[in-house]
Amino acid sequence: MSEHGRTRAHVYVSGHVQGVYYRATTRDTARDRGVDGWVKNLSDGRVEAVFEGPRDDVEAMVEWCHEGSPMATVEDVDVTFEEPDGETGFRIER
Template sequence: MSDSSRARAHVYVSGHVQGVYYRATTRDTARDLGVDGWVKNLSDGRVEAVFEGPRDDVESMVQWCHDGSPMASVDDVDVTYEDPRGETGFRVER
């Protein structure tokens, strides 16, 4: 796979997205798709995440963020595409 087929999306998710298993469900979904990166809660109530991997799978994760975990209520997803940085694995950061 060439580097041009890898994508990196940096997302900020706002709404009722903390305390509703959003990070854990994001991690599980990313791992199921084989997407690398991380997810964490921010002090302002948003969730921040980075997804890196095959372009279609990264786009699937970005789309998934609009719904998120079953108990989440997402108001907005702000996405910035960046050059891949070689993330490996997917983790929840604290």
């Protein structure tokens, strides 16, 4: 973990996670928690996301990914913790 208690999680979520408001709900949840980063759909049907912030909040976002939006069916969450990269704000990438 880096200075100031920030960490970064790079997450790939698989299952029925596109077309079910997964990205929008991820954005809203991250913003509510004060977590920075981004989320986007991948061409293979997965969702990719990066979360940066205080370790507890980032870990909570990773746990949240296992459920996701109400209409999502999450099959797997693959996460790698990394050094923070200076993300600011949370956005949906296209």
